[in-house]
Amino acid sequence: MSGIFIHCRAGFEKECVAEIQQHAASLGIAGYCKAKPDSAYVLFESYEPGAADELCRRVRFDQLIFVRQWFVLLGLVRDLPVGDRVAAMMSTLAGLPGPVDDVYLETPDTNAGKQLSKLCRSLKTPLLRALTDVARYGSDVSGRRLHVCLLSGSAAYIGYAPTHNSAAQPMGIVRLRFPGGAPSRSTLKLDEALLILLDVGERERYLRPGMQAVDLGAAPGGWTWQLVQRHFHVTAVDNGAMDDKLLASGLVHHLRADGFRFQPSQAVDWMVCDMVEQPARIADLACRWIEQGWCRHTIFNLKLPMNKRYAEVQRCLHLISGRMQQRGFGFRLACKQLYHDREEVTAYLARLDAEY
Numbered sequence: 349m350s351g352i353f354i355h356c357r358a359g360f361e362k363e364c365v366a367e368i369q370q371h372a373a374s375l376g377i378a379g380y381c382k383a384k385p386d387s388a389y390v391l392f393e394s395y396e397p398g399a400a401d402e403l404c405r406r407v408r409f410d411q412l413i414f415v416r417q418w419f420v421l422l423g424l425v426r427d428l429p430v431g432d433r434v435a436a437m438m439s440t441l442a443g444l445p446g447p448v449d450d451v452y453l454e455t456p457d458t459n460a461g462k463q464l465s466k467l468c469r470s471l472k473t474p475l476l477r478a479l480t481d482v483a484r485y486g487s488d489v490s491g492r493r494l495h496v497c498l499l500s501g502s503a504a505y506i507g508y509a510p511t512h513n514s515a516a517q518p519m520g521i522v523r524l525r526f527p528g529g530a531p532s533r534s535t536l537k538l539d540e541a542l543l544i545l546l547d548v549g550e551r552e553r554y555l556r557p558g559m560q561a562v563d564l565g566a567a568p569g570g571w572t573w574q575l576v577q578r579h580f581h582v583t584a585v586d587n588g589a590m591d592d593k594l595l596a597s598g599l600v601h602h603l604r605a606d607g608f609r610f611q612p613s614q615a616v617d618w619m620v621c622d623m624v625e626q627p628a629r630i631a632d633l634a635c636r637w638i639e640q641g642w643c644r645h646t647i648f649n650l651k652l653p654m655n656k657r658y659a660e661v662q663r664c665l666h667l668i669s670g671r672m673q674q675r676g677f678g679f680r681l682a683c684k685q686l687y688h689d690r691e692e693v694t695a696y697l698a699r700l701d702a703e704y
């Protein structure tokens with residue numbers, strides 16, 4: 349038996365199951381999932397030995413939307429004694445295929461899980477010491493990280509993840525401080541999107557001071573604020589009121605107009621969109637901006653109030669890929685349910701053609 353532990357947003361277990369099963373099937377790996385509603389995790393199990401390891405190596409983590417973090421399961425350890433939980437984990441840790449270069453102590457992202465965070469912190473040092481004693485820690489080239497996910501004070505799933513094909517953060521949670529001065533909490537969504545959907549090089553090349561952006565559905569201005577912080581000039585399109593301090597920055601032009609009808613008089617570098625609308629309409633709008641050459645990069649949010657959320661996201665992504673391919677465009681499309689997303693996912697679409 350081999351398995352994978354998968355973290356997701358509580359309430360999105362079904363989407364996570366659909367996603368992992370689709371990827372497993374595409375690799376010809378037979379398996380099934382176990383998931384409890386609102387548990388914030390999913391287990392994938394396969395009777396094929398090595399299947400979990402293969403899946404975690406061959407499916408690109410950055411292509412997963414609802415999977416926040418994952419690791420190959422070594423086992424579930426129960427009855428951890430209060431006095432020495434680490435000693436009780438050692439026989440399971442013996443199953444590690446080699447040394448690890450880091451250890452993440454995690455919990456499912458639920459209220460019950462949050463109560464365990466202090467215990468998680470207290471276990472890290474003894475765990476590292478115990479791993480060092482058995483020569484399972486210390487190599488910084490192993491490319492493997494240990495995960496211990498506590499379900500309670502006495503039970504934990506233990507496993508390992510490929511460092512370069514998993515989330516860089518414990519539980520896949522990007523912890524961002526709410527910036528004083530930003531007009532809405534939504535600001536964190538764009539901040540996280542730029543961190544997760546773009547790599548370091550892309551951020552350097554595509555987020556340069558003086559760039560031009562359009563923010564559709566901008567009010568009160570959390571996303572515009574992020575762009576202004578990066579010294580962008582922003583046209584903020586929304587019938588609602590924008591934050592006064594943001595307008596006073598001199599970098600924002602507020603236009604009370606319909607985001608679906610607005611057309612820029614000149615091409616801009618970026619279009620971002622957080623309008624609450626049917627996902628397919630937003631996907632169509634993003635395509636239109638790229639097709640018309642109105643922008644080169646776009647980040648947009650797809651709201652998912654419907655039942656079949658996974659199918660809806662897939663439909664939108666197929667629609668976008670199909671349109672880009674039809675035009676013969678080189679493009680990059682990435683999509684993720686970010687930590688700061690709720691009933692929604694965020695996507696990045698960019699035209700890559702060299703001559704563009």
Ligand SMILES: C[S@@+](CC[C@H](N)C(=O)[O-])C[C@H]1O[C@@H](n2cnc3c(N)ncnc32)[C@H](O)[C@@H]1O
Nearest residue numbers: 532534565567568569570571586606607622623
């Ligand atoms: C979720 S809020 C945006 C929050 C914003 N991103 C922020 O960080 O402060 C959605 C906004 O979209 C605007 N909106 C909805 N439909 C619109 C449309 N057709 N044209 C322009 N704005 C629209 C609403 O007025 C609302 O202010």
